[in-house]
Amino acid sequence: MIGRLSGILLEKTPPHVLLDVHGVGYECEVSMSTFYALPAVGEKLVLLTQFIVREDAQLLYGFGTERERATFRQLLKVNGVGPKMALAILSGLSVDELIQTVAMQDTAMLTRVPGVGKKTAERLLLELKDKFTVGLIMPAAPQSAEGDVLSALVGLGYQEREALAAVKLLPADVTLADGIRLALKSLTKR
Known part of the structure; x- marks a missing residue:
């Protein structure tokens, strides 16, 4: 298996x-998020591969990050999702957006990706629901209090989807204590 390539970028034409x-030219298909992060032609490039x-x-x-490759591999395990569709999903949504879409069970967001219909979106959400929450492809550690608020709410027994919705309503510069208080307040109003 070819797991990583390091060399000089010769050509880039989306998605190839x-x-x-x-001296050996490897042609790879990449997601649009990886494509936009590519260096100029003639520069050194490292790609993780599948x-x-x-x-x-x-x-x-090819993938620019391990998280993206791990997400691609997870998508391939879903019944009816092949490499082309998995790449289209990663081109239409970032890994963090996909994780959030799965946590919120947002079918509409997935159906915006070309080639993903309602039934496929529902199957993706169902099959990926437990995969992302058990830590296989969790987002990087949050730098703001919002991540700690989310963890606190889940620790208190709220569903991750409810907790995410409450955290989204918080102001951007909220402190941890205020964030928990405001989130609990919004959760009790429902």
């Missing part, structure tokens, strides 16, 4: 990139 690794072998093709997919 051509990477020269010691190599997929089918009856009729051998395909290489």
Whole structure:
């Protein structure tokens, strides 16, 4: 299996990139979030990869971060989701947006991605619901009090979806104590 490539970026045409690794050109498909973060042609590039072998093709997919590759792999485990659809989902939503969409069970957000219909979106939400919450692809540690407020609410027994909705209503510069107080207040009003 090819897990990582390091070389010189020769070409970039969405969604394909051509990477020269010691004289061998590897063609990879990348998500749009990885594509927009690519350096200029002729510069050094490191991509984490997923190599997929089918009856009729051998395909290489490249990712700028481990989180994105792990999310891609998780998406491939969902019934009816192939590499093209998984890449389209990662092109339409960032990893954090996907995690939040799954936590909120937001079908509408997923159906905005080209190629994802209502039934596929529902299946994705159902099958990924427990995968993201058990820590397989959790977002990076939050830098604001909002992440601590979310953890506190979940620790108090609120569902993650309810807690996320309450945290979204908080002001951006809220302190931890005020954030918990305001979030609890909004949760009790429901």
